[in-house]
Amino acid sequence: MTDSVDARGLSCPQPVILARQKMQSMGRGAFEVKVDTDTARENITRLAQKEGWEVESKEAGREYVLVLTKG
């Protein structure tokens, strides 16, 4: 079971803060972040890649599931 962060409906920059906290607490591994705006998707992707995480974005209806992985 992958850890999951639900950042849907939160305004900027809360989705990024949540994703960042998760990255910091895990250090490495994999988890998913649910977002529902393109801004949140882009911001999390940019930050995660800068921190050395790989990001896979899956579109689910009008929402996105971002899978963040760091080996």
Added chain:
Amino acid sequence: MNKTKNFFGTRTGIVATGALIGILAALLQKMGNPGNMGICVACFERDIAGALGLHRAAVVQYIRPEIIGFVFGALIAAYAFKEFRPRAGSAPIVRFFLGFFAMTGALVFLGCPWRALLRLSAGDGNAIAGLIGLTAGIAIGVAFLKNGYNLGRTQKSYVAMGWILPLAMGALFIFLLLAPQMGDNGQTGPIFLSAKGPGSMHAPIAVSLLIGLFIGFMAQRTRFCTMGAVRDIILMRDFHLASGVLALIAGAFITNLILGQFQAGFENQPIAHTNQLWNFSGMALAGLAFALAGGCPGRQLFLAGEGDGDAGVLVLGMIIGAGFAHNFSLASSPKGVGLYGPLAVLIGLAFCFFVGLTMREKI
């Protein structure tokens, strides 16, 4: 489409947008807009409040097509790229008053964050205290964010809900074109347009509207945000948005030099005062309020254009706040700070601290 989508998300995209905003703002001034006010979201919403008779400061009343263009430009971009997402319900009344007090702070300084940058790029040294204040206010907002400040989640809503603010902007445009004079036997309002002062200074309507549409489109795509630029540096050492802000200053600076609009100094700057304590404090209040609301006033217009009803409520809070700011002698003028401006800034800061400290959840 994807390639275009990617371009706007790149460093080049945000830099190009910032530079274009700076250049176009300086050009708008050349074509008639007030001094160092090619674009000012706060001032322009204040002018709209005046045009609607919500305040009676006769020199600052005009329906600014740039504001209407920002909303529709963002709306068009949101539809074109399938990003129109009607949503609302994240503490709207709090956002209304954040907008209200952000406007109070902006009018004590005499400008929104965009105008602070434009003033700096035209040589107005008084903008420095404002920008330091803005940064201080945003830093306080970031501290609240780090401690779990959160206005709660939005809910998905109806497409029609997302259209309400854009439609209201459309109504404003009709008011501008018709400028009905029904009061006092056809001699006055309800639409008031300044005959002198900054409100009477404006670029041609079509030019203002088209530039507004263009900027709204670009800014929706790139998520351009002046408050976010400072916030992201403090919070995450991320300079993406900041590169757009720096490009805005550079674009406006060079254009101002070419057009002869650059004049360095502190005294006699257009629509500015030299009381640095309240330049600082006014913008600190605005910065804090915008940080708590999640975006600068320009960004709130773009969000409203992509269907964010809460951002629309904040815009209304700013317009109503502008009415109060002039009616209650809170707004500054080139002569100095308004009689009750300092008290209003303190009340606004108290409100923001109340919101920041009490509205949080353990996240």
